[in-house]
Amino acid sequence: MDRSPGFWNLLAKRYSRQPIADETAYQMKLAKTQTRFKPDMQVLEIGCGTGSTAIVHAPHVQHIRAVDYSKNMIAIARQRAAEAGVTNIDFEVQGIDAMAAEADTYDAVLALNILHLVDDHHDTLAKIHRLLRPGGLFVSSTVCLGDISKAAQPLLRAGSALRVLPLLRFFSADQWVGDVTAAGFSIEDEWRSPTSPSIFLIAKKASAAG
Numbered sequence: 001m002d003r004s005p006g007f008w009n010l011l012a013k014r015y016s017r018q019p020i021a022d023e024t025a026y027q028m029k030l031a032k033t034q035t036r037f038k039p040d041m042q043v044l045e046i047g048c049g050t051g052s053t054a055i056v057h058a059p060h061v062q063h064i065r066a067v068d069y070s071k072n073m074i075a076i077a078r079q080r081a082a083e084a085g086v087t088n089i090d091f092e093v094q095g096i097d098a099m100a101a102e103a104d105t106y107d108a109v110l111a112l113n114i115l116h117l118v119d120d121h122h123d124t125l126a127k128i129h130r131l132l133r134p135g136g137l138f139v140s141s142t143v144c145l146g147d148i149s150k151a152a153q154p155l156l157r158a159g160s161a162l163r164v165l166p167l168l169r170f171f172s173a174d175q176w177v178g179d180v181t182a183a184g185f186s187i188e189d190e191w192r193s194p195t196s197p198s199i200f201l202i203a204k205k206a207s208a209a210g
């Protein structure tokens with residue numbers, strides 16, 4: 001069940017002005033992703049926020065469908081894409097659970113800083129796997145709150161329970177890698193941040209030939 005679009009609607013303007021926490025890591029992830037892109041690729045980004053990453057990737061692929069359940073995030077994303085003259089992204093106000101899509105549709109699915117926020121990431125992983133074509137890529141950057149200090153966790157859990165914070169899920173990077181693998185992906189590239197509880201993965205759905 002999509003619980004927290006209101007939180008992200010309120011935050012959208014401030015979020016759009018926030019500098020990237022680790023610019024070097026961000027550029028490295030963009031570069032790793034773009035080496036996998038091809039000009040004819042159909043890409044889906046879930047939880048695209050203000051669209052910045054989709055806009056950077058757009059010239060490297062044929063089309064990006066970028067969805068986010070916050071209408072204010074999507075309004076900013078549309079404005080940014082128009083200002084950048086980018087025309088091959090369709091931004092949609094859409095929750096991941098409700099999002100309709102055919103199986104075997106996308107060459108790549110991006111999920112950046114989102115999968116610790118969904119109700120059941122196992123369901124979302126299964127959906128991503130279904131939507132990808134055989135051989136398709138799943139690119140994720142995921143906050144692993146199970147790896148933050150045990151002292152900090154209760155505060156976040158309480159904030160989430162009281163709805164001052166969005167829905168938050170707590171799992172470790174090791175659990176995350178296990179869950180992605182169990183969902184049917186093989187991990188091709190893994191990078192763990194030395195400064196934050198974040199893990200970047202490029203994973204692949206098996207190709208038709210296996």
Ligand SMILES: C[S@@+](CC[C@H](N)C(=O)[O-])C[C@H]1O[C@@H](n2cnc3c(N)ncnc32)[C@H](O)[C@@H]1O
Pocket residue numbers: 002005008046047048049050067068069070073094095096097111112113114117118
């Ligand atoms: C932390 S922000 C990350 C935004 C962007 N991917 C980035 O890396 O800057 C999380 C985004 O996910 C969106 N989101 C969270 N849960 C969602 C859901 N179930 N369906 C669609 N969007 C969701 C929020 O509205 C928010 O824009």
